[in-house]
Amino acid sequence: GENVEQHPSTLSVQEGDSAVIKCTYSDSASNYFPWYKQELGKGPQLIIDIRSNVGEKKDQRIAVTLNKTAKHFSLHITETQPEDSAVYFCAAGRGGGATNKLIFGTGTLLAVQP
Amino acid sequence: NAGVTQTPKFRVLKTGQSMTLLCAQDMNHEYMYWYRQDPGMGLRLIHYSVGEGTTAKGEVPDGYNVSRLKKQNFLLGLESAAPSQTSVYFCASSYVGGDTGELFFGEGSRLTVL
Numbered sequence: 001g002e003n004v005e006q007h008p009s010t011l012s013v014q015e016g017d018s019a020v021i022k023c024t025y026s027d028s029a030s031n032y033f034p035w036y037k038q039e040l041g042k043g044p045q046l047i048i049d050i051r052s053n054v055g056e057k058k059d060q061r062i063a064v065t066l067n068k069t070a071k072h073f074s075l076h077i078t079e080t081q082p083e084d085s086a087v088y089f090c091a092a093g094r095g096g097g098a099t100n101k102l103i104f105g106t107g108t109l110l111a112v113q114p
Numbered sequence: 115n116a117g118v119t120q121t122p123k124f125r126v127l128k129t130g131q132s133m134t135l136l137c138a139q140d141m142n143h144e145y146m147y148w149y150r151q152d153p154g155m156g157l158r159l160i161h162y163s164v165g166e167g168t169t170a171k172g173e174v175p176d177g178y179n180v181s182r183l184k185k186q187n188f189l190l191g192l193e194s195a196a197p198s199q200t201s202v203y204f205c206a207s208s209y210v211g212g213d214t215g216e217l218f219f220g221e222g223s224r225l226t227v228l
Contacts (some may be wrong), residue, residue: 043219093213100215104156
């Protein structure tokens with residue numbers, strides 16, 4: 001079946017450094033790739049998403065890149081801050097309303113050391 | 115705005131007991147979902163609903179039932195709890211299908227089955 005692999009499972013960086021989380025998907029029909037951030041004791045929250053018709057999208061300190069040929073996409077956080085510490089999930093979906101086809105990665109625990 | 119509210123937030127059950135988790139959303143969303151989150155396994159879809167009176171199976175539906183009698187509520191039931199159902203459960207809702215647009219999550223319900 002379809003799956004999404006996410007690496008690394010844990011990531012520790014110094015405040016101010018950059019962090020990169022990578023995901024690979026198996027379903028070539030996927031065309032929607034969101035990233036969710038989950039703070040301790042909270043539910044996941046969408047931070048950025050990208051669709052297959054673009055290769056890169058930025059929002060202040062976060063950016064996502066997509067390589068459809070290789071079927072992988074990445075989250076980049078620059079100038080990390082302690083409040084960036086959380087679990088990050090990538091996901092891949094086919095779009096078109098197939099609501100059971102959003103597949104999540106296993107998550108990355110990011111720790112930003114002050 | 116309350117967004118997505120889950121009750122209860124914590125529950126301990128004995129094997130074989132039954133219980134119901136309640137999810138309520140005040141955003142007038144058509145789509146609602148129940149996920150479970152387990153360490154190292156990300157978020158897995160249990161059941162979902164595309165509108166009032168409709169439900170469908172997700173990735174891991176066995177041992178669970180759901181009902182969507184009112185548009186704003188989505189109930190998840192466990193008829194005979196098993197230790198394998200120990201998990202954190204998240205409800206989510208969305209305006210469009212989750213494989214196309216943003217999911218709004220509740221804060222989670224932690225269930226322990228002894």
